Amino acid sequence: MWNQRPSYRFEIDNFSEKKALISSKTFVSGGCEWYLQINPKGDRISDGHLPLYLYVANSTTLRTGWKRSANYYFVLLNQSDKELHRSPISLSTNLFCAKTPAWGFAKTIPVSKFQGKGFLEKDRLIIEVHIKVIEAFDGEGGDVSNNKKKKTVDINGFQVFASQVTKVGKIFTEHPDIALDFKPTKQEVKTAYMNVLLRVIKTLNKPPKSLSETRLNKASSELSELMDVGFKLDWLKLKFDEVSLERKKADDTNESRAQQLEKRVEQRVKPIELKLDEVSFVRKLSDDDNESRAQQVEERVKNLELKLDEISLGRKKGDDTNESRAQQVEERVEDLELKLDEVSFERKLTDDDNESRAQQVEERVKNLELKLDEVSLGRKKADDTNEFRAKQVEKRVKNLELMELELNKCWKPKLDELEGKKTDDAIIFEQIEDRVMGIEFKLDSLNTKLEEISKETEKADDADCSLVQQLEESVKNIELMVSHLKDELDKKKNIASDDGFLLVD
Incomplete structure (x- = not known):
């Protein structure tokens, strides 16, 4: 590759x-x-x-x-x-x-x-x-960071910043042949690789213990790339190996310390493990005991299961019986529901009939209420009429009472004079008889009217009845007075006939 x-x-x-x-x-x-x-x-x-x-x-x-x-x-x-x-x-x-x-x-x-x-x-x-x-x-x-061109210094064909001049100059002083075989020719690439070289040197100058494995791997990768492009960095490779070795020793030291810690932990853990073994043994014995108990419990459970199966079988039979009974009950319930539906239907018809009858009764009640209102109105009018007639009767009775007083005042002295003088004045007797007959006629008419009023007042209130009774008592009193007067007139007739006077009826 x-x-x-x-x-x-x-x-x-x-x-x-x-x-x-x-x-x-x-x-x-x-x-x-x-x-x-x-x-x-x-x-x-x-x-x-x-x-x-x-x-x-x-x-x-x-x-x-x-x-x-x-x-x-x-x-x-x-x-x-x-x-x-x-x-x-x-x-x-x-x-x-x-x-x-x-x-x-x-x-x-x-x-x-x-x-x-x-x-x-x-x-x-x-x-x-x-x-x-x-x-x-x-x-x-311009520059990448601030877009302004910074001043650079040329050191052995590499453009470096002023802050890097001392470090780069030291590298070329100590290792003058470092870039003799450098391949890239573009200045930007050369500057970038010089920055990588400075970063690797800075990393390897740090204490080995402070470097992580990742950082060392990155430095190794960058160092390999720098050597691939032509830098002679055998001295830096030795430095990298030394740093890696020291870090490995530190890791080994840490590992030995870790091993010591593990031994100490083992020394402390062993007694605990022994105790745990003892506990495990005791627990095992307990487990054996528990196992025997568990077996007993299992046997009891099996017995209970057998009994439960028997109960389930009996219950199943009972359930079958109950199911047949339930079916009978359901059939009876269905019959009852049908009857209830019939009764409900009949009741509905009855309710409809009753409702129509109730409507008729309501109509009759309404008619009766109307008639009652009419009767009450007529009764009220009759009561008013009776009251008016009673007042007229009272007035006439008062007039009769006044006439009675006049009779007592006028005719009684004359009768007394007749008794004293025993006169045979037929004219006076005729006048008296005429007056008495007129009074009787008036009494008859009053009685007739009183009977009519009595009939009418029977339908009136109790107050009107009491008033009529008073009037009747007054009329009876007047009748007694008139009969008394008639008796006295008869006596006078008899006296006059004895004296030779003839009274004409």
């Missing part, structure tokens, strides 16, 4: 738990900055596969007209560096630019494979990318 060492190695732990997009750190290859991007669950165009892309880093900050021409390919590995997938290498050069800042593959491995047991060791996925930069152009118009 045209590049045996990967440009970058990207390790992802707990890959099966990842759901969102994963982006790697920025790395340098061919004097250009790149990063990887992967979607663990696939996207709309990957058709259930794992998509993987190579991006130009900080593309929005590059100068106008920038471009990168490069070839690349990916290798997917598991924890033990077993190759899972290798992407093809395109025959034509891929052009990275502002319109197309990324290239890659939409379909690498089916996502479903990652769910399979044992496909990924310890759930770690490793991605290696190999990049071969053919051409790199950073565009025109």
